[in-house]
Amino acid sequence: MEKQIQDLFKKAYAAFNAREIDTALSTMHSNVEWPKAFEGGYVSGHDEIRTYWTRQWTEINPTVEPVAFNKRQNGSFEIIVHQVVKDLQDKLVFDGIVKHIYTLQDGLLRRMQIELHRLWS
Numbered sequence: 001m002e003k004q005i006q007d008l009f010k011k012a013y014a015a016f017n018a019r020e021i022d023t024a025l026s027t028m029h030s031n032v033e034w035p036k037a038f039e040g041g042y043v044s045g046h047d048e049i050r051t052y053w054t055r056q057w058t059e060i061n062p063t064v065e066p067v068a069f070n071k072r073q074n075g076s077f078e079i080i081v082h083q084v085v086k087d088l089q090d091k092l093v094f095d096g097i098v099k100h101i102y103t104l105q106d107g108l109l110r111r112m113q114i115e116l117h118r119l120w121s
Contacts, residue, residue: 001069001077005104009066009079012109017063021050029108037114060093061086067097077102 008027015023025046028034033042034049038060043052056062068080078101085094099115 033111
């Protein structure tokens with residue numbers, strides 16, 4: 001994967017983990033589609049993502065650390081992440097490996113999908 005694209009993903013994840021919404025949004029296309037992981041469905045655009053994340057962070061404390069970056073044959077990008085989700089009392093809700101699948105447009109994140117990653121066949 002090109003360094004520039006990998007750096008884009010690293011910037012997005014670091015900003016999310018630091019709760020720097022504006023920095024995270026700067027990595028995303030204005031018409032980005034983003035999954036509501038714990039609610040189902042999607043939000044679209046920067047304003048909806050801001051609202052979703054702001055609300056999400058009043059309920060849970062997620063962190064996502066990329067562990068592998070792969071370009072798929074169809075041109076999308078697969079990012080394997082270690083995701084840890086705690087409640088606001090620091091109780092573990094989820095700790096596991098998840099796949100984030102992205103499409104890019106104009107050098108920015110355009111759509112993200114989440115796949116649970118199986119460690120077995």
